[in-house]
Each structure stands twice: as structure tokens, then as C-alpha cells.
Amino acid sequence: MSMSFGKSLAGSVLALAAASAAQADVPQVATDIAPVHGLVARVMDGLGEPALVVQPGASPHSYSMRPSEARALEQSDAVFWIGAELEPWLEESIDTLASDALVVELLGVDGITTLEFREGATFEAHDHEHGDEPHADHDHDHASEEHAAHDHADETAHDDHDHADEASHEGEKHDGHDHGDEEHDHEGEDHAGHDHAGHSHEGVDPHAWLDPENAKTWLDVIAEDLAELDPENAETYRANATAGREEIDAAMADVETMLSTADDVSFVVFHDAYHYFENRFGISAAGAISLSDATDPSPARVEEVRDTIRDLGVACVFAEPQFNQDLVATVSDGTDVQAAVIDPLGFELEMGPDFYPELIRSIGDSIASCTSSS
Structure with a gap:
């Protein structure tokens, strides 16, 4: 072996070792749903990839974690999730398995827009009464905030929105999880607006990821949190967040074009998950078959x-x-209404840094395509 070749080989080994060491220092991150995973993946692009707890195709409202998903929580340095309003079943697991991690409940981040639950099966009267006005928290400098304040794992229980008795739908199977044995008792339902007696639907609608402006705020929050955990890569996190915000702006512009002729077309959604999307883009569903949960x-x-x-x-x-x-099919029976599929979680989209802008485009395209063909 020549001396020059030996030096070259030694240099390559040292470079690989340095790269491995840098990779090892990148925080282990867990996320709850695919849209949050996409935002975190954008911020971590080129450095690492977050783990996903709720697998694509499953409902976040009720889910049974697999051992690998529980292990991802246990090994995490940081957890980003929407919050107990969306996933009450996950709160205890985070408390138990990720007690030493930085836990960021995104629905509690300052500066985002939050909306109240809508009541009833149709929305026109509710929106007129309440003005459908968003509630935006005051701006704050996240970079100077003490990050311990982001740890919501010890928050008090959400008494007004307790989904502990929530059940999956009959016969559903998601990635090997059979929820068909879970039962939901409909006895004593109040049919005058609240479908489930003793089950309050007051408070904040948790589907806040469907407002792209919220997602842009979260990108910056995620970047600053990871920068504090991993100062050596801080500038990469921040640059990725900036690029991600620009990509979301481009997606919003595309959706505004798609929906430019859809504002006077009525549509009904399966469950009331799209209030934030409607509010941001100036459209409104006529109603929802199921409640927000x-x-x-x-x-x-x-x-x-x-x-x-x-x-x-x-x-x-x-x-x-x-x-x-x-x-x-039941609500459409006997009508000429068009049926289509829309997905707030992007089941068919490829996971990764480009996920979130594509999710926003896919929802806009589904609404525009169906309404324009009617």
C-alpha cells in the first residue's frame, strides 16, 4: 500500500467517523401524526428523520400503539404532538415513556389561530351566530422562551373534552389493529345538537394543522427547540424552517387558485375536521356527518x-x-350528490420533508375537483 493511498484511506475513515458522530448528536424525535411528522422532517432535513407514532391510515382519535411506536417515545429526546384534545390516549404514554424528553404540545403554542368546535350537523346557523372568527394568541419570541415551558406532559386533564370513552368504528382495522371489539354506547343521546350525552364538544377544535399559517408558526417553534437541543446544527434547522415556510406559501397560493370558483358550491364532509382549512381559504362546508372527534x-x-x-x-x-x-352512502341515498374522498392526514402521500405542502394541495384539489365536476 502506498503512503498516499494510506493517507487517503485514513482521511476517508476519519470523515465517515466525523459524519457518524454528527449524526449521533442529532436528537431522537417522535411525532404523533403524519402532518406533524412532515413538518419535523422538513426542519430535520439532511440531519435525521423523526419517528411516527400514529401510522398512516389510522385515526388519531383512538389508536393502540405497537411496541416499536412505544419504543420510539421511550428513546426520544423530543416529542412533538398536537395535544390531548386530539389524542387523549397518548397523554399518559408520553408522561410515562418520554418523561425525560422535551415535549411540545403544538396546540398550546402561542401565536397560532385556534377555532372553537362547531355544533350540530349543519354549520350555517352556527357560523352566522359566532362569526366564525379565529382566536389568535399573542405573538412571542420563541427563541428566548424557556423550553421547560413547552413541556405539557404534566398539564391538567382536559375535563371539558374528555375522550377517554371514545371508541373506533365498528370493524375498522388499521395496520393490523383490530378495533372492532371496542363498543360505543349511544344510549341517552341528546339529538338536539350534542350527539353524545355526557360527552362535551365545547372548547378548541384540535385539527389546527389544517391551517397552513399555523404550520408555518410550528416550523419555527420546532426549529428553535431542536436548535437548543442540538446547537451545532442550529443554523440548518432554522434554514430548513425558512425554506419550509416558503414551500407552504407556494402551496397556499396553488390552493387559492384551485378554489377560486368553489366558494359558492356546497359540500358535506365525513367528520368536522376541516374548519381550519375552510376558514383559511374562505370556503365553508354545509355540514358534517360525524362530530369533530x-x-x-x-x-x-x-x-x-x-x-x-x-x-x-x-x-x-x-x-x-x-x-x-x-x-x-347512507346520507347520499336518493340524491344526485357526488361522492369523493378527502383526507386530513394524507394517507396516500409519501412521508418526508415535502409531505405537508402536498397535503394542503391534495385537500384543495379534492374539493376543487369534486365541486367543479358537479
Whole structure:
């Protein structure tokens, strides 16, 4: 072996070792749902990849973790999740398995827009009464904030929005999880607006990731948190967040173009998950078959949605891949309404740094395509 070759080989080994050491210093990150995973993946692009707890195709409202997902929480240095309003079942697991990690509940981040739950099967009266006004928290400098304040794992229980008794829909199977044995008791339902007796639907709607402006705020929060955990790569996190914000702006512009002729077309969604998207882009669903937490609707609610479809000449009814699509057929029966699929979690999209802008585009495209063909 020549001396020059030996030096070259030694240099390569040292470079690989340095790269491995840098990679080893990147925080281990866990995320709850695919849209949050996409945002974190954008910030970590080129450095590492976060783990995903709720697998694509499953409902975050009720889920049973696999051992590998529990292990990802246990090994995490940071956890980014929407919050207990969306995933009440996950709060205890984070408390137990990720007690030493930085835990960031994104729904509690200052500076985002939050919206209240909508009531009833149809939204026109509710939106008119409440003005459908968003509630934006005051701006704050996240970079100077003490990061311990982000750890919401010890927050008090959300008494007004307790989903502990929530159940999955009959016969659903997601990635090997059979939820068909879980039961939901509909006895004592109040059909005058709240479908489930003793189950309050007051408070903040947790589907805040469907407002792209919220996602842009979260990118900066994620970048600053990871920069504090990993100062050597701080500038990369921040640069990635800036690029991610620009990509979301481009996606928003595309969606505004897609929906430019859809503002006067009525549509109904499977469950009330799209309030943030509607509010941001100036459109409004006529109603939802199921509540925001995707619990099974009462017969009275199904009948009310069916009447809405007929009375308002609703153009489209959107199913979701995570839930019972037979209900869409039920409310559409006897009408000329178009049926299509829309997905707030991006089940068919490729995971990774480009996920979130593509999610926003896919929702806009689904609404625009269905309404324009009606």
C-alpha cells in the first residue's frame, strides 16, 4: 500500500467517523401524526428523520400503539404532538415513556389561530351566530422562551373534552389493529345538537394543522427547540424552517387558485375536521356527518345531514379513508350528490420533508375537483 493511498484511506475513515458522530448528536424525535411528522422532517432535513407514532391510515382519535411506536417515545429526546384534545390516549404514554424528553404540545403554542368546535350537523346557523372568527394568541419570541415551558406532559386533564370513552368504528382495522371489539354506547343521546350525552364538544377544535399559517408558526417553534437541543446544527434547522415556510406559501397560493370558483358550491364532509382549512381559504362546508372527534353519528344527525343535502343542493359528500364510508352512502341515498374522498392526514402521500405542502394541495384539489365536476 502506498503512503498516499494510506493517507487517503485514513482521511476517508476519519470523515465517515466525523459524519457518524454528527449524526449521533442529532436528537431522537417522535411525532404523533403524519402532518406533524412532515413538518419535523422538513426542519430535520439532511440531519435525521423523526419517528411516527400514529401510522398512516389510522385515526388519531383512538389508536393502540405497537411496541416499536412505544419504543420510539421511550428513546426520544423530543416529542412533538398536537395535544390531548386530539389524542387523549397518548397523554399518559408520553408522561410515562418520554418523561425525560422535551415535549411540545403544538396546540398550546402561542401565536397560532385556534377555532372553537362547531355544533350540530349543519354549520350555517352556527357560523352566522359566532362569526366564525379565529382566536389568535399573542405573538412571542420563541427563541428566548424557556423550553421547560413547552413541556405539557404534566398539564391538567382536559375535563371539558374528555375522550377517554371514545371508541373506533365498528370493524375498522388499521395496520393490523383490530378495533372492532371496542363498543360505543349511544344510549341517552341528546339529538338536539350534542350527539353524545355526557360527552362535551365545547372548547378548541384540535385539527389546527389544517391551517397552513399555523404550520408555518410550528416550523419555527420546532426549529428553535431542536436548535437548543442540538446547537451545532442550529443554523440548518432554522434554514430548513425558512425554506419550509416558503414551500407552504407556494402551496397556499396553488390552493387559492384551485378554489377560486368553489366558494359558492356546497359540500358535506365525513367528520368536522376541516374548519381550519375552510376558514383559511374562505370556503365553508354545509355540514358534517360525524362530530369533530369522529364518533359515530346518531340516527337523528344522519337524517339532518341527508335533509341538508337535499335542501341545499349539496354538490359533494366527502368520505375519509380512516372511517366507515358506508355512512356516506347512507346520507347520499336518493340524491344526485357526488361522492369523493378527502383526507386530513394524507394517507396516500409519501412521508418526508415535502409531505405537508402536498397535503394542503391534495385537500384543495379534492374539493376543487369534486365541486367543479358537479
